[in-house]
Amino acid sequence: MQILRFTRSSLGKKIIVAVTGSIMIGFLLLHAYGNMHAYFGANEINDYSTWLRTFAEHLFGYGGFLWIVRVVVGGSLIVHVITVISLIRQNRAARPVRYRKTSRRRRVIIGLTMLFSGLIILTFVVLHILQFTTGTIEPTPFHESNGLGIVYINLYQAFQVWWIAWIYIFVVAIVAVHIYHGAWSVFQTFGWNNADRNGFFRATAATIAIGLFLSFASVPVTFWTGIMPPPASLMTESNQPSPDATAHVQLPQGHRP
Numbered sequence: 001m002q003i004l005r006f007t008r009s010s011l012g013k014k015i016i017v018a019v020t021g022s023i024m025i026g027f028l029l030l031h032a033y034g035n036m037h038a039y040f041g042a043n044e045i046n047d048y049s050t051w052l053r054t055f056a057e058h059l060f061g062y063g064g065f066l067w068i069v070r071v072v073v074g075g076s077l078i079v080h081v082i083t084v085i086s087l088i089r090q091n092r093a094a095r096p097v098r099y100r101k102t103s104r105r106r107r108v109i110i111g112l113t114m115l116f117s118g119l120i121i122l123t124f125v126v127l128h129i130l131q132f133t134t135g136t137i138e139p140t141p142f143h144e145s146n147g148l149g150i151v152y153i154n155l156y157q158a159f160q161v162w163w164i165a166w167i168y169i170f171v172v173a174i175v176a177v178h179i180y181h182g183a184w185s186v187f188q189t190f191g192w193n194n195a196d197r198n199g200f201f202r203a204t205a206a207t208i209a210i211g212l213f214l215s216f217a218s219v220p221v222t223f224w225t226g227i228m229p230p231p232a233s234l235m236t237e238s239n240q241p242s243p244d245a246t247a248h249v250q251l252p253q254g255h256r257p
């Protein structure tokens with residue numbers, strides 16, 4: 001009962017938003033780290049993708065560990081969104097509190113920024129999974145082998161297309177803004193902020209946000225600008241990129257090499 005009362009209170013909801021947000025930030029830090037394997041070659045990132053599915057296989061079975069992560073992160077996302085909606089409703093219904101005019105305007109702007117950036121991120125996550133994990137939407141051909149994504153070739157082909165690369169750069173910038181404000185409000189929710197520590201907390205929030213932006217955005221940038229080489233399977237015998245490597249949409253729809 002006490003737990004129910006807690007989750008219905010404004011503070012309880014803020015803590016739920018903060019905890020689920022922190023879980024997702026943790027996921028993003030690990031995801032950004034995982035993406036960095038691409039810089040060590042196609043085998044590295046492909047092996048990392050396999051490792052995600054075979055980790056602790058003796059305990060959870062094939063892909064079991066990844067499914068636990070999916071349930072925790074997906075569950076956090078759902079609870080985060082539902083609780084944010086409930087907080088917004090609760091705040092609207094509450095007796096309007098008098099803020100100074102500038103402070104109120106600032107809060108409204110931040111609230112709207114969080115809401116719209118959240119909606120964009122939510123849409124992106126759905127499309128992103130459908131593109132890179134399931135291959136359901138194929139603006140570029142999706143490659144998989146025995147159920148395992150051949151990650152490097154998928155990244156390479158996707159980010160040869162300028163608008164896909166730019167959408168990713170744009171969205172990860174939005175993710176960074178969302179995380180900056182989110183991380184800062186986590187510190188406020190837990191009451192850790194005070195004049196002495198605020199500088200440190202703001203710097204920490206900015207470091208996480210900028211670090212995530214740079215590491216995520218570097219992937220589309222380096223593939224699109226040709227810094228990252230085409231995968232071996234797209235090279236001809238003379239070691240030149242084959243036509244498939246640059247004419248990405250040429251493979252028939254639904255092609256699964």
Ligand code: HEM
Pocket residue numbers: 028031035049052066070121125128129132133149151155168169171172175216217219220
């Ligand atoms: C440029 C940035 C990004 C790149 C290059 C990228 C790349 C990828 C790739 C290649 C996969 C499939 C991995 C595999 O099957 O082994 C994946 C999965 C995923 N990504 Fe990203 N990602 C990026 C940004 C993001 C962001 C910003 C989010 C969340 C806001 C995100 C959330 C996810 C999720 C939830 C999955 C599904 C994991 C699973 O269930 O297997 N990604 N990403």
